[in-house]
Amino acid sequence: MRYSKIPSETIRRLPGYLRALIFLDEKSREYVSSKVFSEYVHVKSPQIRKDFSYFGAFGTKGVGYKVTTLIEQIRGILKLKEVQKAALIGAGKLGTAISLYDGFKTYGFEIAAIFDISNDKIGTRIGEIVVEDPWKIATLCERNIRVAILAVPAESAQETADKLVGAGINGILNLSPCYLAVPKRVKVITIDIAMELGVLPYYS
Amino acid sequence: MRYSKIPSETIRRLPGYLRALIFLDEKSREYVSSKVFSEYVHVKSPQIRKDFSYFGAFGTKGVGYKVTTLIEQIRGILKLKEVQKAALIGAGKLGTAISLYDGFKTYGFEIAAIFDISNDKIGTRIGEIVVEDPWKIATLCERNIRVAILAVPAESAQETADKLVGAGINGILNLSPCYLAVPKRVKVITIDIAMELGVLPYYS
DNA sequence: ATGTGCTTGAGTTCACATTCACAAGCAAAG
DNA sequence: CTTTGCTTGTGAATGTGAACTCAAGCACAT
Incomplete structure (x- = not known):
């Protein structure tokens, strides 16, 4: 399957589709038509069909798309099939809120490490994760963590990003109000x- | 000045421009060329010139654009000239983190009210704001608050949004993982x- | 078995956004 | 005053995405 020709705007919409589909699946809905689905994701139905057609046609005319198939497909394209471990940098108010938010597993993410510079926090536990010293960021690669969530003050964002890049991270979700050079x-x-x-x- | 013909994609970029310009202003930089500016905002220089040209030409050839003029213009277009009061609904971990974040004033926002359903929190203070009972949401209009930040669990997001709409709010920043019907x-x-x-x- | 109603999938059109290229023009130096 | 160097502003071309339309086709009822 040639996923490479999927437009970037379509990719951007897929996580939203996925969330709605999981919601429908939990409601035990087996099939959904593009028309009904458009109510859930606020995207017009022809657009939805076009998006789905990019990764192969598997809808049933007169019925719609099978929800579980769609979920599988989208998970496959976004590479969310196996659980992705993520690191959280910064255990302040925002970082703590994020670490306790349970929406990550919807997308197959799991916060597997938390770092903070404050000595008061290092060694303490947030949820089930022990907060570590930032110098251990270098070990992320060997721990198989490739994605990081950056919740540190803007002043230290670039510096921390540099460390993450050095550790072999290839995706950063930056919550600081600044651009990062990477x-x-x-x-x-x-x-x-x-x-x-x-x-x-x-x-x- | 005919702002109505500014492309929506340009509007989407303006807050990013504004943040960078304020940064430059704080560094006492008086003029900035589209080329230099592109380093800050990660947008190519012809795009920047085109964007600026939509709301009138006031750059100086050979020199660049005056930073303070640009800030004024963008604030004007985005209607951020006078301080906008915003309400925060939900004083959980996320809500608290947001209320303490000082980046809002960059865009002329001020959190002027906080609501939470929990009796433990009502009456207590977060920063300088006293947490109020949600039934007081109806008073937002007469208090001149038109924008709300929604940091409540997904289950009660729609219900709360309905209340906000009833109170005459016309903008909602929704932090719950769900779509809102408004x-x-x-x-x-x-x-x-x-x-x-x-x-x-x-x-x- | 046949007709009916609904839905997909794709080809086409249209609108919008980005990029390019260059003439026009200001500033500062000689 | 003239020249040089750099930057703006814009029209034209290119690229990209959204909307529309409709033939093809499945399912179900009759």
Whole structure:
């Protein structure tokens, strides 16, 4: 299957599709049509069919798509089939909130390590994970952790990102309000809650 | 000035521009060229010039754009000139982390009210704000609060959103992992951290 | 077995966004 | 005053994604 020709905008929508599909699956819904599905994900139905058609046609005319098949397909494309271990850097208020959020397993993620610079926190436990000293970030690669969530103050974000890159990480979810300079092989996604808020008044 | 013809993709980039410009301003940088600016925001220089040209030409050839003028312009377009009051619903771990985050004022936002359903929290103080009972959400309109940040469990997100809509809110930043059904006049932005994480493995 | 109603899948059209290339123009130096 | 170097602003071309439309086809009822 040639996934390489899937448009990037379609990829961007897939996690949203996945979430809705898992929701439908939990409700024991077996089939869903593009029309009904569009209600759940706020994407128009022709768009949904086009997206699904990129990775092969397996819908049933007159009926719709089988929910479990769709989930399998999307998990496969996003490489979420086996559990991905993720590291959390920064155990402040935000980091703690994130580590306790149970939505990660929906996407096959598991927070497998937490780091914090504060001596008060090192050695203590958040959930079931023991907080470690940041110099141990270098061991992430051998622990098979390739994704990191960065919840540190903006001042130390770049510095920490450099360490992560050095440790062989290839994906960073950056929650600091700043851009990170990283090599091209590393994918960075930045979420700045305040910044997202910035477009709201425009649409009023 | 005809702002109405500014492409939506440009609008989406403006908050990012604004953040970088404020950073430059704090560094006392007076002028910035599109080439230099592109390093800061990770957008190519012709794109930046095109974006700026949508809201009028005021760069100086051979020199660049005046940082403070740019900040004024963008604040004007995004309607961030006067301080916008925002309400925070949900004072759990995530809500608390958000209320203590000081990045909001960069965009002219101020958390002016906090609501939580828990009796333990009502009446206590987070930062300088006293946590209120959710039935007081109805008073938001008369308090001149038009934007809300929703940090409640997914189960009660829709119900709370309905209350907010009833209170005359016209923008919601939704941090729950679910879609919200709201009237068209209300703009919703959903951020699901786990979902954003979902695209990372694909790019590995 | 046949017809009916609904849904898929794809080809096409249209709209939008990005990139490119270059003329026009300011500033500073000689 | 003229020249040199750099940067803007924009029209044209290219690329990309969204919306539309409709023939093909499955399932179920009759």
